[in-house]
Amino acid sequence: MSLRTRFAPSPTGPLHLGHAYSALLAHDTARAAGGSFLLRLDDLDQSRARTHWAAQIESDLAWLGLTWDGPVMRQSDRLPRYRAALAALWDRGLLYPCHCTRRDIEAAASAPQEGAPLHGPDGVIYPGTCRPDTPPVGPMPGDCALRLDMARAGAAAGLDRAALTYTETGVAEPPGALGPDHFTREIGDVALARRGLGAAYHLAVVLDDADQAITHVIRGADLAPATAIHVLLQRLLGLPTPIYHHHRLIRDETGRRLAKRDDARAIAALRDEGRTPDDIRAMVDLPPPLLLGSNILGG
Template sequence: MTFTTRFAPSPTGPLHLGHAFSALLAHDMARDAGGTFLLRIDDLDQSRARPEWEQQIYDDLTWLGITWDAPPRRQSNHFADYAATLTQLRARGLTFECQCTRRDIEAAANAPQEGAPLFGPDGRLYPGTCRHLGLSADAATCTRLDMTKAAEVTASFTETGPTHSGLHTLTKEDLRATIGDVVLSRRNMAASYHLSVVLDDVACGVTHVIRGEDLFEATRIHVLLQTLLGIPTPEYHHHTLIRDEAGKRLAKRDDARAIAKYRAEGATPADVRSMVGL
Protein backbone atom coordinates (compact mmCIF):
# COMPACT_ATOMS: atom_id res chain seq x y z
CA MET A 1 0.00 0.00 0.00
CA THR A 2 1.42 3.38 -1.04
CA PHE A 3 1.93 5.87 1.77
CA THR A 4 -0.60 8.59 0.94
CA THR A 5 -1.20 11.70 2.97
CA ARG A 6 -2.64 15.17 2.46
CA PHE A 7 -2.69 18.78 3.60
CA ALA A 8 -6.19 20.25 3.82
CA PRO A 9 -6.33 24.00 4.46
CA SER A 10 -9.48 26.13 4.35
CA PRO A 11 -9.44 29.19 2.05
CA THR A 12 -10.71 31.51 4.79
CA GLY A 13 -7.57 33.49 5.55
CA PRO A 14 -3.79 33.51 5.14
CA LEU A 15 -1.69 30.46 5.94
CA HIS A 16 0.58 30.98 8.94
CA LEU A 17 3.65 29.28 10.39
CA GLY A 18 1.50 26.54 11.93
CA HIS A 19 0.17 25.65 8.48
CA ALA A 20 3.71 25.73 7.10
CA PHE A 21 4.86 23.23 9.73
CA SER A 22 1.95 20.86 9.10
CA ALA A 23 2.26 21.02 5.31
CA LEU A 24 6.06 20.64 5.29
CA LEU A 25 5.97 17.76 7.78
CA ALA A 26 3.34 15.84 5.79
CA HIS A 27 5.16 16.55 2.52
CA ASP A 28 8.51 15.44 3.97
CA MET A 29 7.03 12.23 5.40
CA ALA A 30 5.39 11.37 2.09
CA ARG A 31 8.55 12.01 0.09
CA ASP A 32 10.73 10.08 2.58
CA ALA A 33 8.37 7.10 2.25
CA GLY A 34 8.34 7.29 -1.55
CA GLY A 35 4.63 7.97 -1.26
CA THR A 36 1.98 10.41 -2.43
CA PHE A 37 1.23 13.89 -1.15
CA LEU A 38 -2.16 15.42 -1.91
CA LEU A 39 -3.68 18.86 -1.47
CA ARG A 40 -7.32 19.34 -0.55
CA ILE A 41 -9.16 22.65 -0.36
CA ASP A 42 -11.59 22.46 2.56
CA ASP A 43 -14.10 25.02 1.34
CA LEU A 44 -17.06 23.40 3.08
CA ASP A 45 -18.09 26.74 4.58
CA GLN A 46 -18.97 28.65 1.43
CA SER A 47 -19.94 31.73 3.44
CA ARG A 48 -16.28 32.24 4.43
CA ALA A 49 -14.30 30.71 1.55
CA ARG A 50 -12.71 33.21 -0.85
CA PRO A 51 -10.99 32.62 -4.23
CA GLU A 52 -8.16 34.96 -3.32
CA TRP A 53 -7.34 32.94 -0.19
CA GLU A 54 -7.37 29.73 -2.21
CA GLN A 55 -4.94 31.22 -4.70
CA GLN A 56 -2.67 32.33 -1.88
CA ILE A 57 -2.63 28.75 -0.56
CA TYR A 58 -1.22 27.60 -3.90
CA ASP A 59 1.28 30.47 -3.98
CA ASP A 60 2.51 29.94 -0.41
CA LEU A 61 2.90 26.18 -0.73
CA THR A 62 4.69 26.47 -4.06
CA TRP A 63 7.07 29.01 -2.56
CA LEU A 64 7.81 26.59 0.29
CA GLY A 65 8.80 23.98 -2.27
CA ILE A 66 5.77 21.77 -1.71
CA THR A 67 4.40 19.84 -4.68
CA TRP A 68 1.25 17.72 -4.86
CA ASP A 69 0.75 14.60 -6.93
CA ALA A 70 -2.80 15.17 -8.23
CA PRO A 71 -5.06 18.12 -8.91
CA PRO A 72 -6.35 19.58 -5.62
CA ARG A 73 -9.68 18.17 -4.43
CA ARG A 74 -12.19 20.89 -3.58
CA GLN A 75 -14.90 19.96 -1.07
CA SER A 76 -17.49 22.18 -2.75
CA ASN A 77 -17.45 19.81 -5.73
CA HIS A 78 -18.60 16.87 -3.59
CA PHE A 79 -21.65 18.05 -1.66
CA ALA A 80 -23.76 15.35 -3.37
CA ASP A 81 -21.43 12.65 -2.01
CA TYR A 82 -21.86 13.94 1.54
CA ALA A 83 -25.63 14.09 1.12
CA ALA A 84 -25.77 10.50 -0.16
CA THR A 85 -23.86 9.21 2.85
CA LEU A 86 -26.06 11.19 5.20
CA THR A 87 -29.12 9.61 3.57
CA GLN A 88 -27.56 6.19 4.16
CA LEU A 89 -26.99 6.89 7.85
CA ARG A 90 -30.54 8.20 8.22
CA ALA A 91 -31.94 5.04 6.61
CA ARG A 92 -30.05 2.96 9.17
CA GLY A 93 -31.60 4.90 12.04
CA LEU A 94 -28.25 6.30 13.17
CA THR A 95 -29.20 9.98 13.04
CA PHE A 96 -31.87 12.34 14.29
CA GLU A 97 -32.93 15.86 13.37
CA CYS A 98 -32.30 18.67 15.84
CA GLN A 99 -33.63 22.20 16.16
CA CYS A 100 -31.65 23.31 19.23
CA THR A 101 -29.69 26.53 19.10
CA ARG A 102 -26.38 27.02 20.87
CA ARG A 103 -28.27 29.04 23.46
CA ASP A 104 -30.64 26.10 24.06
CA ILE A 105 -27.71 23.73 24.59
CA GLU A 106 -25.99 26.19 26.93
CA ALA A 107 -29.16 26.63 28.98
CA ALA A 108 -29.73 22.88 29.29
CA ALA A 109 -26.11 22.29 30.32
CA ASN A 110 -26.32 24.93 33.05
CA ALA A 111 -29.62 23.76 34.52
CA PRO A 112 -29.11 22.91 38.23
CA GLN A 113 -30.24 19.30 37.83
CA GLU A 114 -27.67 18.64 35.12
CA GLY A 115 -24.61 19.13 37.33
CA ALA A 116 -21.31 20.39 35.94
CA PRO A 117 -21.31 21.18 32.21
CA LEU A 118 -19.20 18.86 30.07
CA PHE A 119 -17.23 19.60 26.91
CA GLY A 120 -16.10 17.42 24.02
CA PRO A 121 -14.28 17.86 20.68
CA ASP A 122 -17.17 20.01 19.40
CA GLY A 123 -17.50 22.12 22.53
CA ARG A 124 -20.47 21.84 24.88
CA LEU A 125 -21.88 18.30 24.90
CA TYR A 126 -25.35 18.05 23.41
CA PRO A 127 -27.95 17.08 26.09
CA GLY A 128 -30.08 14.92 23.78
CA THR A 129 -33.08 17.24 23.76
CA CYS A 130 -34.33 16.35 20.27
CA ARG A 131 -33.17 12.72 20.14
CA HIS A 132 -36.64 11.22 20.51
CA LEU A 133 -38.80 13.97 19.03
CA GLY A 134 -38.88 12.56 15.49
CA LEU A 135 -38.44 15.97 13.87
CA SER A 136 -38.54 16.24 10.08
CA ALA A 137 -35.56 17.58 8.17
CA ASP A 138 -37.62 20.63 7.18
CA ALA A 139 -38.22 21.52 10.83
CA ALA A 140 -34.60 20.96 11.90
CA THR A 141 -31.49 23.12 11.82
CA CYS A 142 -29.05 20.21 11.82
CA THR A 143 -28.70 16.44 11.66
CA ARG A 144 -26.92 14.68 14.53
CA LEU A 145 -25.37 11.26 14.95
CA ASP A 146 -27.34 9.26 17.53
CA MET A 147 -24.46 8.18 19.73
CA THR A 148 -26.65 5.90 21.84
CA LYS A 149 -26.91 3.65 18.75
CA ALA A 150 -23.70 4.46 16.87
CA ALA A 151 -21.37 3.67 19.78
CA GLU A 152 -22.30 -0.03 19.76
CA VAL A 153 -19.62 -0.84 17.18
CA THR A 154 -16.04 -1.86 18.02
CA ALA A 155 -13.34 0.44 16.61
CA SER A 156 -9.70 1.38 17.15
CA PHE A 157 -6.90 3.37 15.54
CA THR A 158 -3.11 3.62 15.63
CA GLU A 159 -1.45 6.91 16.56
CA THR A 160 2.24 7.58 15.83
CA GLY A 161 2.45 11.21 16.96
CA PRO A 162 4.73 12.30 19.82
CA THR A 163 2.02 12.83 22.44
CA HIS A 164 -0.49 10.00 22.09
CA SER A 165 1.50 7.22 20.41
CA GLY A 166 -0.03 3.75 20.50
CA LEU A 167 -3.23 1.82 19.83
CA HIS A 168 -6.45 3.53 20.91
CA THR A 169 -9.66 1.55 21.30
CA LEU A 170 -13.02 3.31 21.38
CA THR A 171 -15.51 2.35 24.06
CA LYS A 172 -19.21 3.09 23.99
CA GLU A 173 -19.07 4.57 27.49
CA ASP A 174 -16.38 7.04 26.46
CA LEU A 175 -18.08 7.96 23.18
CA ARG A 176 -21.40 8.64 24.87
CA ALA A 177 -19.99 10.46 27.89
CA THR A 178 -17.31 12.61 26.25
CA ILE A 179 -18.46 13.13 22.63
CA GLY A 180 -22.23 12.73 22.46
CA ASP A 181 -24.52 13.37 19.51
CA VAL A 182 -22.21 15.26 17.14
CA VAL A 183 -23.51 17.31 14.21
CA LEU A 184 -23.19 15.66 10.78
CA SER A 185 -24.73 18.47 8.72
CA ARG A 186 -26.40 21.85 9.13
CA ARG A 187 -29.17 23.48 7.17
CA ASN A 188 -26.72 25.93 5.58
CA MET A 189 -23.85 23.45 5.16
CA ALA A 190 -23.74 20.17 3.25
CA ALA A 191 -21.81 18.30 5.92
CA SER A 192 -19.91 18.85 9.12
CA TYR A 193 -16.13 18.76 9.19
CA HIS A 194 -16.28 15.29 10.74
CA LEU A 195 -18.36 13.70 8.01
CA SER A 196 -16.66 15.46 5.11
CA VAL A 197 -13.09 14.71 6.20
CA VAL A 198 -13.85 11.00 6.55
CA LEU A 199 -15.38 10.81 3.07
CA ASP A 200 -12.67 12.97 1.48
CA ASP A 201 -9.86 10.86 2.93
CA VAL A 202 -11.29 7.55 1.72
CA ALA A 203 -12.09 8.99 -1.71
CA CYS A 204 -8.44 10.02 -2.10
CA GLY A 205 -6.98 6.79 -0.74
CA VAL A 206 -5.35 8.49 2.25
CA THR A 207 -3.44 5.95 4.35
CA HIS A 208 -1.81 8.36 6.84
CA VAL A 209 -3.44 11.46 8.32
CA ILE A 210 -0.89 13.99 9.53
CA ARG A 211 -2.33 17.01 11.36
CA GLY A 212 -2.14 19.09 14.54
CA GLU A 213 -2.64 17.62 17.99
CA ASP A 214 -5.62 19.91 18.54
CA LEU A 215 -7.58 17.44 16.37
CA PHE A 216 -6.56 14.32 18.27
CA GLU A 217 -9.79 14.10 20.28
CA ALA A 218 -11.89 14.50 17.13
CA THR A 219 -10.17 11.41 15.71
CA ARG A 220 -12.49 9.25 17.81
CA ILE A 221 -15.44 10.70 15.87
CA HIS A 222 -13.74 10.07 12.54
CA VAL A 223 -12.79 6.47 13.38
CA LEU A 224 -16.33 5.77 14.58
CA LEU A 225 -17.76 7.10 11.30
CA GLN A 226 -15.24 5.07 9.28
CA THR A 227 -16.30 1.94 11.15
CA LEU A 228 -20.02 2.65 10.73
CA LEU A 229 -19.52 3.22 6.99
CA GLY A 230 -17.29 0.18 6.50
CA ILE A 231 -14.34 2.18 5.14
CA PRO A 232 -10.63 1.84 6.05
CA THR A 233 -9.20 3.69 9.02
CA PRO A 234 -5.91 5.46 8.21
CA GLU A 235 -2.95 5.63 10.56
CA TYR A 236 -2.87 8.93 12.45
CA HIS A 237 0.01 11.21 13.35
CA HIS A 238 -0.88 14.31 15.39
CA HIS A 239 2.05 16.69 15.59
CA THR A 240 2.76 19.40 18.14
CA LEU A 241 1.49 22.90 17.44
CA ILE A 242 3.38 26.07 16.63
CA ARG A 243 2.58 28.59 19.36
CA ASP A 244 3.20 32.27 20.02
CA GLU A 245 5.29 33.72 22.83
CA ALA A 246 2.37 33.37 25.25
CA GLY A 247 1.96 29.69 24.42
CA LYS A 248 -1.24 30.19 22.41
CA ARG A 249 -1.60 28.25 19.17
CA LEU A 250 -1.57 30.34 16.01
CA ALA A 251 -4.79 31.31 14.25
CA LYS A 252 -5.52 32.76 10.81
CA ARG A 253 -6.33 36.11 12.36
CA ASP A 254 -2.70 36.28 13.53
CA ASP A 255 -1.51 37.97 10.35
CA ALA A 256 1.85 38.82 11.94
CA ARG A 257 2.90 35.21 11.39
CA ALA A 258 1.41 34.75 7.93
CA ILE A 259 3.66 33.00 5.43
CA ALA A 260 3.00 35.78 2.92
CA LYS A 261 4.34 38.35 5.39
CA TYR A 262 7.62 36.48 5.79
CA ARG A 263 7.86 36.15 2.00
CA ALA A 264 7.33 39.89 1.57
CA GLU A 265 10.02 40.63 4.15
CA GLY A 266 12.60 38.60 2.23
CA ALA A 267 12.61 35.34 4.20
CA THR A 268 13.51 32.15 2.36
CA PRO A 269 11.80 28.75 2.55
CA ALA A 270 14.83 27.55 4.53
CA ASP A 271 14.20 30.38 7.03
CA VAL A 272 10.62 29.20 7.51
CA ARG A 273 11.76 25.60 8.01
CA SER A 274 14.13 26.82 10.69
CA MET A 275 11.40 28.89 12.38
CA VAL A 276 9.14 25.83 12.72
CA GLY A 277 11.89 23.47 13.81
CA LEU A 278 12.37 21.45 10.63
Protein backbone atom coordinates in the same frame (compact mmCIF):
# COMPACT_ATOMS: atom_id res chain seq x y z
CA MET B 1 -0.45 0.52 -1.27
CA SER B 2 2.02 3.43 -1.27
CA LEU B 3 1.92 6.04 1.48
CA ARG B 4 -0.47 8.94 0.82
CA THR B 5 -0.80 12.07 2.94
CA ARG B 6 -2.76 15.28 2.54
CA PHE B 7 -3.06 18.88 3.66
CA ALA B 8 -6.58 20.31 3.95
CA PRO B 9 -6.72 23.99 4.96
CA SER B 10 -9.79 26.23 4.92
CA PRO B 11 -9.58 29.15 2.45
CA THR B 12 -10.86 31.61 5.05
CA GLY B 13 -7.63 33.46 5.76
CA PRO B 14 -3.86 33.37 5.26
CA LEU B 15 -1.67 30.40 6.05
CA HIS B 16 0.54 30.94 9.10
CA LEU B 17 3.55 29.15 10.54
CA GLY B 18 1.40 26.42 12.08
CA HIS B 19 -0.07 25.60 8.69
CA ALA B 20 3.40 25.60 7.16
CA TYR B 21 4.65 23.11 9.72
CA SER B 22 1.72 20.75 9.16
CA ALA B 23 1.92 20.94 5.37
CA LEU B 24 5.70 20.52 5.29
CA LEU B 25 5.58 17.57 7.66
CA ALA B 26 2.93 15.75 5.62
CA HIS B 27 4.69 16.56 2.34
CA ASP B 28 8.16 15.52 3.55
CA THR B 29 6.82 12.28 5.01
CA ALA B 30 5.18 11.32 1.73
CA ARG B 31 8.13 12.23 -0.44
CA ALA B 32 10.63 10.47 1.83
CA ALA B 33 8.61 7.27 1.46
CA GLY B 34 8.18 7.65 -2.29
CA GLY B 35 4.48 8.28 -1.78
CA SER B 36 1.91 10.91 -2.70
CA PHE B 37 0.94 14.24 -1.17
CA LEU B 38 -2.51 15.65 -1.91
CA LEU B 39 -4.08 19.05 -1.40
CA ARG B 40 -7.73 19.75 -0.73
CA LEU B 41 -9.65 22.78 0.43
CA ASP B 42 -12.12 22.68 3.30
CA ASP B 43 -14.47 25.24 1.76
CA LEU B 44 -17.83 23.90 2.95
CA ASP B 45 -18.64 27.21 4.61
CA GLN B 46 -19.12 29.33 1.52
CA SER B 47 -20.06 32.32 3.65
CA ARG B 48 -16.43 32.53 4.79
CA ALA B 49 -14.43 30.84 2.00
CA ARG B 50 -12.84 33.19 -0.54
CA THR B 51 -11.27 32.46 -3.92
CA HIS B 52 -8.37 34.84 -3.25
CA TRP B 53 -7.48 32.93 -0.07
CA ALA B 54 -7.55 29.67 -2.03
CA ALA B 55 -5.18 31.16 -4.58
CA GLN B 56 -2.93 32.48 -1.79
CA ILE B 57 -2.78 29.02 -0.19
CA GLU B 58 -1.56 27.43 -3.41
CA SER B 59 0.95 30.24 -3.97
CA ASP B 60 2.35 29.96 -0.42
CA LEU B 61 2.67 26.18 -0.59
CA ALA B 62 4.43 26.34 -3.95
CA TRP B 63 6.80 29.02 -2.57
CA LEU B 64 7.63 26.69 0.33
CA GLY B 65 8.68 24.09 -2.25
CA LEU B 66 5.67 21.80 -1.91
CA THR B 67 4.20 19.97 -4.87
CA TRP B 68 0.97 17.99 -4.81
CA ASP B 69 -0.25 15.09 -6.87
CA GLY B 70 -3.37 15.48 -8.97
CA PRO B 71 -5.92 18.29 -8.93
CA VAL B 72 -6.91 20.13 -5.77
CA MET B 73 -10.04 18.63 -4.20
CA ARG B 74 -12.67 21.13 -3.07
CA GLN B 75 -15.28 20.06 -0.55
CA SER B 76 -17.82 22.44 -2.06
CA ASP B 77 -17.80 20.20 -5.17
CA ARG B 78 -18.66 17.10 -3.14
CA LEU B 79 -22.02 17.88 -1.54
CA PRO B 80 -23.84 15.02 -3.35
CA ARG B 81 -21.27 12.57 -1.93
CA TYR B 82 -21.84 13.84 1.59
CA ARG B 83 -25.60 13.84 1.18
CA ALA B 84 -25.59 10.23 0.01
CA ALA B 85 -23.64 9.16 3.10
CA LEU B 86 -26.03 11.09 5.34
CA ALA B 87 -28.98 9.40 3.66
CA ALA B 88 -27.44 5.98 4.26
CA LEU B 89 -27.01 6.73 7.97
CA TRP B 90 -30.53 8.21 8.16
CA ASP B 91 -32.04 5.08 6.61
CA ARG B 92 -30.32 3.01 9.30
CA GLY B 93 -31.91 5.11 12.04
CA LEU B 94 -28.60 6.58 13.19
CA LEU B 95 -29.35 10.28 12.62
CA TYR B 96 -31.96 12.66 13.97
CA PRO B 97 -32.83 16.30 13.21
CA CYS B 98 -31.72 18.98 15.63
CA HIS B 99 -33.03 22.55 15.73
CA CYS B 100 -30.94 23.73 18.70
CA THR B 101 -28.79 26.82 18.42
CA ARG B 102 -25.38 27.03 20.06
CA ARG B 103 -26.95 29.21 22.74
CA ASP B 104 -29.66 26.57 23.33
CA ILE B 105 -27.02 23.89 23.79
CA GLU B 106 -24.96 26.01 26.19
CA ALA B 107 -28.06 26.80 28.25
CA ALA B 108 -29.30 23.21 28.40
CA ALA B 109 -25.85 21.81 29.19
CA SER B 110 -25.34 24.28 32.04
CA ALA B 111 -28.82 23.96 33.57
CA PRO B 112 -28.71 23.64 37.40
CA GLN B 113 -29.48 19.94 37.37
CA GLU B 114 -26.74 19.34 34.79
CA GLY B 115 -23.90 21.30 36.38
CA ALA B 116 -21.15 22.96 34.37
CA PRO B 117 -21.08 22.14 30.65
CA LEU B 118 -18.78 19.28 29.71
CA HIS B 119 -16.61 19.76 26.66
CA GLY B 120 -15.63 17.11 24.15
CA PRO B 121 -13.93 17.14 20.75
CA ASP B 122 -17.03 18.75 19.18
CA GLY B 123 -17.31 21.53 21.76
CA VAL B 124 -19.94 21.45 24.48
CA ILE B 125 -21.23 17.88 24.72
CA TYR B 126 -24.74 17.92 23.30
CA PRO B 127 -27.26 17.35 26.12
CA GLY B 128 -29.67 15.37 23.94
CA THR B 129 -32.42 17.98 23.76
CA CYS B 130 -33.70 16.85 20.33
CA ARG B 131 -32.75 13.17 20.60
CA PRO B 132 -35.86 11.04 19.94
CA ASP B 133 -36.79 7.90 21.85
CA THR B 134 -37.10 5.99 18.59
CA PRO B 135 -35.38 6.61 15.24
CA PRO B 136 -37.21 9.15 13.08
CA VAL B 137 -39.05 7.91 10.02
CA GLY B 138 -39.80 9.47 6.67
CA PRO B 139 -37.60 11.47 4.32
CA MET B 140 -34.38 12.94 5.66
CA PRO B 141 -34.89 16.67 6.33
CA GLY B 142 -32.60 19.14 4.62
CA ASP B 143 -33.26 22.34 6.55
CA CYS B 144 -31.66 21.57 9.91
CA ALA B 145 -28.70 20.00 11.61
CA LEU B 146 -28.46 16.20 11.66
CA ARG B 147 -26.89 14.55 14.69
CA LEU B 148 -25.46 11.08 15.09
CA ASP B 149 -27.28 9.13 17.79
CA MET B 150 -24.14 7.93 19.51
CA ALA B 151 -25.75 5.12 21.49
CA ARG B 152 -27.31 3.58 18.38
CA ALA B 153 -24.18 4.26 16.33
CA GLY B 154 -22.03 2.45 18.88
CA ALA B 155 -24.28 -0.60 18.72
CA ALA B 156 -24.33 -0.51 14.91
CA ALA B 157 -20.53 -0.34 14.87
CA GLY B 158 -20.27 -3.36 17.13
CA LEU B 159 -19.04 -1.46 20.18
CA ASP B 160 -21.36 -3.50 22.36
CA ARG B 161 -19.28 -6.55 21.46
CA ALA B 162 -15.76 -5.25 20.78
CA ALA B 163 -14.19 -1.89 21.56
CA LEU B 164 -12.86 0.41 18.88
CA THR B 165 -9.10 0.51 18.28
CA TYR B 166 -6.87 2.37 15.85
CA THR B 167 -3.24 3.41 15.39
CA GLU B 168 -2.37 6.91 16.60
CA THR B 169 1.09 8.35 17.17
CA GLY B 170 2.44 11.68 18.34
CA VAL B 171 0.02 12.04 21.26
CA ALA B 172 1.16 11.78 24.86
CA GLU B 173 -1.20 8.92 25.66
CA PRO B 174 -2.34 6.92 22.61
CA PRO B 175 -5.89 5.66 23.13
CA GLY B 176 -6.55 2.12 24.18
CA ALA B 177 -9.70 0.26 23.24
CA LEU B 178 -12.67 2.64 23.27
CA GLY B 179 -16.04 1.27 24.32
CA PRO B 180 -19.54 2.76 23.97
CA ASP B 181 -19.28 4.75 27.21
CA HIS B 182 -16.47 6.87 25.75
CA PHE B 183 -18.64 7.97 22.84
CA THR B 184 -21.84 8.65 24.77
CA ARG B 185 -20.27 10.34 27.80
CA GLU B 186 -17.15 12.05 26.48
CA ILE B 187 -18.17 12.94 22.93
CA GLY B 188 -21.96 13.01 22.67
CA ASP B 189 -24.19 13.21 19.61
CA VAL B 190 -22.03 15.10 17.12
CA ALA B 191 -23.48 17.03 14.19
CA LEU B 192 -22.78 15.44 10.82
CA ALA B 193 -24.71 18.09 8.89
CA ARG B 194 -25.29 21.73 9.77
CA ARG B 195 -28.02 23.97 8.49
CA GLY B 196 -26.86 25.85 5.42
CA LEU B 197 -23.65 23.84 5.00
CA GLY B 198 -24.93 20.48 3.77
CA ALA B 199 -22.37 18.55 5.79
CA ALA B 200 -20.19 19.05 8.84
CA TYR B 201 -16.44 18.62 9.23
CA HIS B 202 -16.47 15.16 10.81
CA LEU B 203 -18.39 13.54 7.96
CA ALA B 204 -16.64 15.43 5.18
CA VAL B 205 -13.11 14.68 6.36
CA VAL B 206 -13.83 10.97 6.70
CA LEU B 207 -15.29 10.67 3.20
CA ASP B 208 -12.55 12.83 1.68
CA ASP B 209 -9.75 10.78 3.24
CA ALA B 210 -11.35 7.56 2.02
CA ASP B 211 -11.98 8.83 -1.51
CA GLN B 212 -8.42 10.14 -1.77
CA ALA B 213 -7.08 6.82 -0.43
CA ILE B 214 -5.17 8.58 2.36
CA THR B 215 -3.04 6.10 4.30
CA HIS B 216 -1.54 8.49 6.88
CA VAL B 217 -3.40 11.47 8.34
CA ILE B 218 -0.84 13.97 9.67
CA ARG B 219 -2.44 16.90 11.49
CA GLY B 220 -2.24 19.02 14.65
CA ALA B 221 -2.58 17.66 18.16
CA ASP B 222 -5.67 19.82 18.66
CA LEU B 223 -7.56 17.39 16.40
CA ALA B 224 -6.48 14.23 18.23
CA PRO B 225 -9.67 14.08 20.38
CA ALA B 226 -11.80 14.00 17.21
CA THR B 227 -10.06 10.93 15.81
CA ALA B 228 -12.35 8.52 17.66
CA ILE B 229 -15.34 10.13 15.93
CA HIS B 230 -13.71 9.66 12.55
CA VAL B 231 -12.82 6.04 13.18
CA LEU B 232 -16.38 5.33 14.36
CA LEU B 233 -17.75 6.86 11.14
CA GLN B 234 -15.32 4.79 9.09
CA ARG B 235 -16.61 1.69 10.83
CA LEU B 236 -20.23 2.67 10.21
CA LEU B 237 -19.66 3.52 6.53
CA GLY B 238 -17.39 0.56 5.75
CA LEU B 239 -14.37 2.75 5.03
CA PRO B 240 -10.69 2.03 5.71
CA THR B 241 -9.00 3.62 8.73
CA PRO B 242 -5.70 5.43 8.07
CA ILE B 243 -2.79 5.65 10.50
CA TYR B 244 -3.10 8.89 12.47
CA HIS B 245 -0.19 11.07 13.54
CA HIS B 246 -0.89 14.23 15.57
CA HIS B 247 2.03 16.64 15.64
CA ARG B 248 2.94 19.39 18.07
CA LEU B 249 1.36 22.81 17.65
CA ILE B 250 3.28 25.95 16.74
CA ARG B 251 2.76 28.60 19.41
CA ASP B 252 3.65 32.23 19.89
CA GLU B 253 5.98 33.58 22.56
CA THR B 254 3.14 33.54 25.13
CA GLY B 255 2.37 29.88 24.46
CA ARG B 256 -0.83 30.57 22.56
CA ARG B 257 -1.59 28.40 19.53
CA LEU B 258 -1.31 30.36 16.29
CA ALA B 259 -4.53 31.23 14.48
CA LYS B 260 -5.42 32.99 11.26
CA ARG B 261 -5.69 36.28 13.13
CA ASP B 262 -1.90 36.15 13.63
CA ASP B 263 -1.20 38.12 10.48
CA ALA B 264 2.38 38.89 11.54
CA ARG B 265 3.13 35.18 11.26
CA ALA B 266 1.30 34.73 7.97
CA ILE B 267 3.44 33.10 5.31
CA ALA B 268 2.65 35.88 2.84
CA ALA B 269 3.80 38.52 5.33
CA LEU B 270 7.02 36.64 6.01
CA ARG B 271 7.61 36.32 2.27
CA ASP B 272 7.17 40.08 1.91
CA GLU B 273 9.77 40.59 4.65
CA GLY B 274 12.29 38.71 2.54
CA ARG B 275 12.25 35.43 4.46
CA THR B 276 13.15 32.25 2.58
CA PRO B 277 11.57 28.77 2.71
CA ASP B 278 14.61 27.64 4.70
CA ASP B 279 13.91 30.44 7.17
CA ILE B 280 10.37 29.13 7.61
CA ARG B 281 11.69 25.63 8.30
CA ALA B 282 14.05 27.03 10.89
CA MET B 283 11.28 29.06 12.54
CA VAL B 284 9.15 25.94 13.05
CA ASP B 285 12.19 23.78 13.90
CA LEU B 286 11.76 21.48 10.91
CA PRO B 287 14.92 20.35 9.09
CA PRO B 288 15.22 20.02 5.31
CA PRO B 289 13.25 17.10 3.79
CA LEU B 290 14.34 13.74 5.17
CA LEU B 291 12.93 10.46 6.38
CA LEU B 292 10.90 11.48 9.40
CA GLY B 293 10.95 8.28 11.39
CA SER B 294 8.90 5.19 11.99
CA ASN B 295 6.70 6.85 14.60
CA ILE B 296 4.93 8.66 11.74
CA LEU B 297 5.24 5.99 9.07
CA GLY B 298 3.75 3.33 11.32
CA GLY B 299 6.78 1.08 11.19
